Structures are given as structure tokens and as C-alpha cells.
Amino acid sequence: MLVMSTNPGSVVRIKGELEQDGKSTRFVRVFYTLKAVIKGFKEGCRPFIGLDGCFLKTEYKGQLLSAVGRDANNSFFPIAWAVVEIENKETWNWFMDQLLDALGMDGNAITWISDRQKGLLDVFHNLLPNAEHRFCVRHIYDNFKKKHPGSKLKYLLWEASETYTLIYFEKAMNKIMKVSKEAYEWLDKLPAGQWSKHGFSTNSKCELSSNNMCESWNKHILKARDKPIIFLLETIRRLLMVRFHEKRENGRS
Template sequence: MRPGHCQAKSRVIGSHVKPYYEDVKCIHKPKNIINDVRKEFGVNISYSKAWRSREKALDMIRGGAEESFQLLPSYLDMLKLKNPGTIAEIESDSESRFKYLFMAIGACLARFRSQMRPVIAVDACFLKGKYLGSLFVATCKDGNNNVYLIAWGVGDSENNASWEWFFTKLRSAIGHEIPDLVFVSDRHKSISKAILTIFPNALHVHCIYHIGQNVKAKFKHENVNALFYKAAKAYRESEFHELFNELERYDPAIDTYLREASFSRWARAYLDGKRFDIMTTNIAECLNAALADTRKLPIQCLMEYIRNMMQQWFYERWGHASKMGGHLTSWAEGQIAKRFALSQYWLSEPIDMYRFNVKDGNSSGIVDLKAKTCTCRVFDFDKLPCGHALAAAHSRNIDPYTLSSAYYQTEALLCAYADPIMPVGSQADWIVPNESASVNLLPPATRRPCGRRKTCRIPSAGEEKMRVKCGRCGQIGHNRQTCSNPISLDKKNEGSSKGARLDHV
């Protein structure tokens, strides 16, 4: 009968609600715990006790944040033992406090060098746990247009030192010389500086989505954003300048802003095809979204979650690739099928054995099947035959799949996921060297301040929060299912009169 309920301790309640938190993506809030305890035991507990019970339940399942840092060196040793070729390194400060972490699975590194397009998208997102930090990711695309994680790491924040350390480790992991290597990122100054220092021979281009959002925020014109994307994605320089001149008519300041951003960094027409069709950092953003709920985990649990996610990806995608009966991946075949449907009635005029002049009704494209180029430049950039090349190949009875890059072949996709990613096993079965077991790795000094933790990121420039409108009452901020507003009699009468009119008709 006492209001404190001394028998309903937070640890007792935490052990009772522990099953709710075994799934990382499950959301069971303190108010849900209050309702559960009231319904099951007839006891009213305070919000603070419910919150403490939730924290105790999470500690029982995942362990504490401090214990996770202590366990991290042993975990990484076991990961390298189970997955040969894996690179996992930790850097700490003079007081043995955690500073940086870099991880790259051996199977991912080997297949990136041989089977993937050499275009890497890099990005970072903040962690939501007890200690501050940022998660760095380096990703690319496989031949079936799926996200392929190359490496990831943890640092204190997005600053010059952390990005330079991450790129230094990435360089040693993927190798010093990769021909035609391209990095895609936002316009973060620390990323640009680190790439220029660590990868001086690589091409660094910018995400057109981030530039487009800045254009949208700076220049308040209705059609500017859509025109910018059309200009950025244009293949021919003539088409690009036509669209860019149209942009200048809206506001001359747009010309100054986009020229300062450098055409060679974002305009496809000013590149030589090394970027392929990867115009944004969306592959990295998708990975950040997939890890949105897991970024609140302790660091060792977060690393294990990412490893387990990749283990599932490798198994599922290898099974999917093994069922592909064609020469190319299903995504590449779909792209070719769309282009062939548009080009099957185009006129192909031979110039010599390999070159053709193909007329598509609006303009023409001169195709060289031997060099795998076309004046429309779609063939040059995508490394998949464009409509002009397909029309020319059809006139010579040439298999269009032989004109595609080896990156899109089914065989390359099978090789990319051939080596499985092994788990580390139960902690009780770990055989860890004494050097790693004796490491006393402390958490970083940058602990999150008191108060409710922020879980939503600050919107970027030009980014608008989606507003939900109720279809029942018409107000903004909720939907039809959660609407509790009364419906006025005028709307009811209006609805009944409409029904009457319909019955009359």
C-alpha cells in the first residue's frame, strides 16, 4: 500500500519486461511499462521508475556501455580469426580512452577490388548511445544495384582528424592504387581535405541531392530545383548548357553559385564516365537509415549488428544471384529491356563494320561497337548499351549482352557474395590472446549530457519535414486513424446530400 512500492524495484520490473527489448527495432516506451504493470499487477509506478526499469532491461540484454568498450578488443580479435583478411583497428589516447575504430570484413575487401565498380560513397551519421560519436561508412554498388558495404568506423565527430584517420585506414585496406577510383560525398570540407591528402589521384565528386537542396533553400523559385537535377543528369554538354541557360533566366545568382561549386564536381556532362550512374550518396544514406534504430546500441553490439546484417545480405543475395538464368543481373537486364523497347524502330545506318549512325527521330547518335561508345554518352557513362547501340547491334545480330561491362555480369555478382561472413560465436567459447584480453579500453571522455537524448537529426538546408494531413477533419499534424476531432454537422449534411444526389442519379 505504500506509494513507493518497495517490492516493485526497477530491476524486478526490468527482468519482467526484458522480452520486449530483444528485438532492436521494437519500441516499448516507459508509458507502456506503466500500463503493463498496472494491468498485470495492479500497481501504479512512476515514470522515472519505468524509465529505470527500461534501462535495467537493456543492460541485461546488451550489457552496459562501459562493458562494451572493455569487450571490444577481444571481439575484434575473434572477428579477424573467423574472417580471414579482416582489418579491425582501434586507436586510444594516452589515458587508454577510446578514440577511433575502423572495420572492414575480408570478404568485402577482396570482392570490391575485383567485382565492384570503383565508385565509393562516404558519409557519416551521429550515434545515439550514452557516449557521443559518429559512425563513418564507405559503400559502393554491386552489379544488381544493391548497397555493398566496404568499411565502417567510429570517431568522435566529423572533423579533419577523424576523417583523415578513417581514409588512411581505408587506403591501407583497399590498396594504394585502384584505377579510376571515384569518391562521392556531400560538400563537407573535412571530407574534401582528407581525400585530397590521402587519395591525391582519386576523383572526388559531390552528391547532386545535397547541392540541389542548397539551391532550393537559397533560390526560392518553383522550377529551379527540377531544372537543376535535369542539368546535373544531362549526358551531352549541349543539353546541359541549354538547361543551365534556362536556370540563369530565373536568377543570375544561380550561375555564380553553381560555377563556384565547379561543374566537374556535379555535372555529368563534364565528367568522363568514371562516375557511372552514381550521382548521389543515396547508397550511404540508405545504410544510415537501415541503422537508425541500432545506433543507440553499445559499441560492441553495434559492430555485431552490422556484421550480422552483412551475413544475412551475403546469404540472401548469393541465393538470389544463383537463380538468375541470364548472362547479366536482373537489374541490368531490366535496364536493357527498357532501352530496347524504345529503340527497336530506330533507323540504323552503317558507317563501317563497327560504327553506325542511328537516328531516333529527334537527334542521332554515332555508335562505335568496338570502342563501346556513343555520341549520346549514355553508353560511355553507364557501361550498358544505350538505345542507339542496341539498334546498331540488332541490325548486325550482335548479342547486346556482350556490349555490357563485366561489373553487371551474373558471374561477377555470384563471386561478390561467394565467401560467407562468419559469426564470432558465443563469448564463452572465445579464445583470445592475453594481449587483447588484458587491454583496459575505457569509454571516450565525450559523454552525452544529461537530459533526454536527441534521436532525430537536424534537417539540412532546403530539407522540409513531411506534414501529414488528416483525411477526416482536414487538419495538419495527424492522420485519419488517430483523429479524435468531432466532425461538424455541416460536413455530415454535406456528405448525406452528396449521397442523396448520387442515389438520385
């Protein structure tokens, strides 16, 4: 592909499968990242990656899986993206295999955050068993409020997630217990280190407990998501070029 010759070191992996006639090949999925992006992540970003998927709006449907970092200025930093047929354990496992290979890093040394997507928890259990994997608190609350609604419980859940010490976390959880034992038990089943700041490691130098950077990325590429695959990838590449140029100019000024 042209991108691999003009930006050596970039990684583009395409998966296809034979049609029933045994002669023609049908496109299945593609993984895409640029050498400049990999270099930028390694040299200028925290070891922190958010994972997310969003729907494509073409007649062929599909999902766009993305890995997004956080730069030294606390802005989102796109690392890699892939078009896949569906979001499940098998496609996430394929995406993570390609991502870790492209980065050439130990994934267990990276802190990850996600919305607990379908199949992704199993992928981490099998592929990165020692990695810190945070759960997006906003997504946790979306599930929590279905059974435990009310502004009081919402406030207390966020209070517990924002605590930086164990003693204040326990105080916040005790407040939840007084309001609703069922709500307390629902939250207590989640490992505290995956959603409350007091349990986060300091390795990533990042306190984020929500996956807003991936939401920002999905919004940034909104106009690309209704295009055919080749034009989708090219639109994303151009959006990145403009974004990186603007960041560079801002830095110089």
C-alpha cells in the same frame, strides 16, 4: 579480436589514448572491415565508393563513418565503417588512411561521391588530389534552395545535373541564367564535373550523381546505432551476413 582469427585478412584498427593518470587507456575510435567484403568489392563491384557519416544514438554520442560501394546489380555494397568521436578533417583523414590501406588500391583510380562533409574536401585535396570526387546533387540542392527557392529553379538544377553532353548542360545553365542570375552564379562556382553527368569520367562505369546508396546503408543499420560499440559492430556484422546470404540465394535462383 575474434573476427580477425575467424576471417583472416580482415582489418580492425583501434585507437586509444592515455588518461591523465598515465596508466589507463581511453577508447577513441575503431575502424572495421572484413576480408570477405574487401574481396567482394575488388572482384564484383565498380570502382565507385560513397562516403558518409551519421550520428550514433548512445549516451556517449559519436559518429559512424562509412564507405559504401555499388555492386554489379546496382545495389549498395558496404565496404568499411568506423566509430569516431566527431566528424572533422582529422577523423576523415584517419578513416581514409585505414580504408586505402585495407583495400590495397590506388585511391586515385576510384571514383568517390560525398555530401561535401566537414573536412572531407581538404582530405581529398591532400590525400587523393587526382581522384574523381563527385558531389551529391541532392545535398547541393539542399544548400542551393536556401538562397534560391522555387520549383522552377529546382527543376532546372536537376536538368543541368542530368545532362550527358556539354551543349545540353550549357542550355540548361542558360535557362537558369534567365530565371536568376544569382542562382546561375552560385552553381557556376561549382566544378561542373563534380555534379553534372556530362563531366563524369567513364572509368567507374557508374552514372550516380546522388549518394543514395549511403542513405540506404544508414537506414539498413538503423537499429545498430543506439547500441554500445561492441554490440554495434557485432550487429552490423550480423546484418551483413544475412544480407550477403540473401543476395547469394537470390543469385542462385
